[in-house]
Amino acid sequence: MMSQLKGWHEFSNNTDGPKPIAGKSMIEDDPKVALLDPAGQAARHEFLGWQCRIRQLSVRQSGGRPTSGMRPRVLLAPDDTDLGGIVVLIRKKASQEVTSQLQHMARKTRDPAERRESALHFLAAAYYQRPGEFSDELTALFGPRSARVGQLVQARQCTLDFEQFEQRYRLSCRVEELMESDEAFQFTYWHNSLFNPSIPGDAQILRFKPNWS
Helix, strand or coil, X not given: CHHHCCEEEEECCCCCCCCCCCCCCCCCCCHHHHCCCHHHHHHHHHXXXXXXXXXXXXXXXXXXXXXXXXXXXXXXXXXXXXXXXXCCEEEECCCHHHXXXXXXXXXXXXXXXXXXXXXXXXXXXXXXXXXXXXXXXXXXXXXXXXXXXHHHHXXXXXXXXXXXXXXXXXXXXXXXXXCCCCHHHHHHHHHHHHHCCCCCCCCEEEEEEECCC
16 A cells, blocks of 8 residues: 555656655756756655666566566556556666667677676676666667557656555656667667567667656
8 A cells, every 4th residue: 555655756747846755965967957956856866776776686686577666557647547567777878888788798699598698797787886877767668559659659748656665656757759869769679689589670669757846
């Protein structure tokens, strides 16, 4: 039940701002972050720290399998229509070099087991150690001609409902479909190809941009 969760945070266009949370505000070089008020900065920092922790545990202890905190439910306004869960990724703000490494790992072998092991070794080292290096934009890969993609692109916004380890976040997000030339598209495609070698060439990728104000 919601009342039993130790951490419950909701960020929505329909509120006066994020509810107070425990956390230390963080000023970064990203000008978009610098424009946030202290509560928004703290909320963003806490969410990214939580995401980095659960993802590091996943790659170190569970073979990289997505946990519930990496698979938010997608809710559409006005009545929170539930489109089901999706697997989302976080990526570093300077991700081009990482994408090149992932692409190299995927191309150097056709063996799915070797690909997965290479990815786990890379991600389990120090990749998730510094949450401040990560963008708050989330991405998700869908199959070709996905009905959910059509609904989300048409709506242009949604709520992502995350829950794990007695923590819960409901993030109001702007949604957009990415072009193949976008760096976030390339990162998502090559990251996922290390865990699923049969991704179709016409897969669709969406970006979700949370509203922290």
